[in-house]
Each structure stands twice: as structure tokens, then as C-alpha cells.
């Protein structure tokens with residue numbers, strides 16, 4: 001067994017336990033392997049271990065790693081989990097199966113325009129700055145409903161749910177209120193998918209309703225910068 005398949009086994013066990021604790025079915029939760037700055041060989045190793053969904057932070061890095069590598073045949077999808085700049089929209093639309101980081105009307109319109117041009121429907125999540133932090137991307141809680149309304153008017157966007165990166169705490173229990181706040185924001189808006197939880201806090205996120213967990217370090221080890 002490889003190092004990655006060991007880590008994957010541990011993560012899957014933890015996902016199952018967290019699902020059970022909260023009366024959910026483990027199949028409701030999809031692991032997104034956060035593979036930023038992870039070299040191609042290790043991504044291939046992860047794909048062989050059974051990981052099917054990868055999340056990348058940068059459009060350029062994602063396209064150069066995943067296109068023409070033969071990897072696309074071994075996996076189900078690549079998601080964009082990092083911020084999307086408007087000048088990268090052209091390359092992102094259609095390449096990513098899901099864009100987690102739509103956080104403004106302007107960006108939503110740009111993505112919709114590009115999707116229309118290519119006659120496709122782009123699946124997206126709206127990223128919410130649930131902790132109201134200056135340093136974080138995401139639409140404010142106050143403006144979320146308005147953005148959702150705009151997104152829903154766009155025929156070429158398919159809105160699946162909400163994403164967040166909560167404030168960081170060493171004790172994952174302290175992130176719990178932020179995860180439940182995201183769920184409580186999304187449910188009345190008719191949204192059922194929540195991208196929340198990373199290596200340090202994915203179990204708590206699952207207990208609070210996460211359907212996608214984005215896990216990097218716990219799977220691939222510490223990233224080298």
C-alpha cells in the first residue's frame with residue numbers, strides 16, 4: 001500500500017464515522033482531493049488509490065497538470081476551489097466540472113456569458129464569507145440571497161449550493177457554528193449542497209451537513225512552498 005492509500009483509508013473511516021454520528025449516509029459526502037502544488041506523480045498515485053475528484057486553486061496550474069496527462073480518463077472531475085479572476089474565466093468555463101468560488105454578480109455574469117458562448121451549462125457554488133473576515137474571499141452573508149437570485153436567472157449556470165472557508169481555529173469545535181451557519185443560510189434558499197471542511201475540521205463539517213469536503217494535507221502530506 002502506498003502512503004496516499006493509507007491516508008485515504010484513514011480519511012474514509014473518519015468520513016463514515018462522522019456521517020453515522022449525524023445520521024447521514026456516507027455516500028452523501030464526496031471527497032475533493034485538494035491537489036494544489038501537488039506534483040502529477042502524486043496525483044496519479046491518488047487516482048490509482050481510488051480518488052475520483054480533485055480540487056485545484058489556480059486555473060493555469062490545473063489545466064497544465066490535468067490536460068494531456070492521461071489523468072482525465074482515470075478520474076471523474078476537476079473542481080476549481082480557489083478564487084477565479086475574471087481574466088481566467090475563458091479557460092475555466094467548461095474545463096472545471098464545478099466552480100466553488102463564485103462570489104459576485106459580476107463574476108457570475110462573466111461565467112454565464114462564457115458558458116452561453118460555448119453552449120454549455122456551468123455548475124457552480126456560491127462562496128460565502130461566513131466569518132465576515134477582511135482577508136477572505138466570498139460574498140457577505142447579507143448579500144448572499146441577492147447573488148443567488150441573480151445566479152438563478154442565468155440559464156447557463158447551474159447553482160448546486162454554497163461553499164465557505166471559515167475562520168481558522170486550532171480547535172475544530174470552534175468552527176462548528178460557521179458550518180451550521182452556512183447550512184442554515186442555504187437550506188431556506190433551497191440549496192442542498194455544501195462545500196465545507198478541510199483537513200483539520202472535515203469531521204465537524206460533515207456533522208453540520210457538508211456534502212463536499214476539500215482535503216489536501218491529510219491526504220498528500222504537508223505542501224512544500
Ligand SMILES: *Cc1c(COP(=O)(O)O)cnc(C)c1O
Nearest residue numbers: 034081198199214215216217218
Ligand atoms: C488548500 C485548500 C484546501 C485543503 O486544505 P488542507 O488544510 O490542506 O486540507 C481546501 N480548500 C481550499 C479552498 C484550499 O485552497
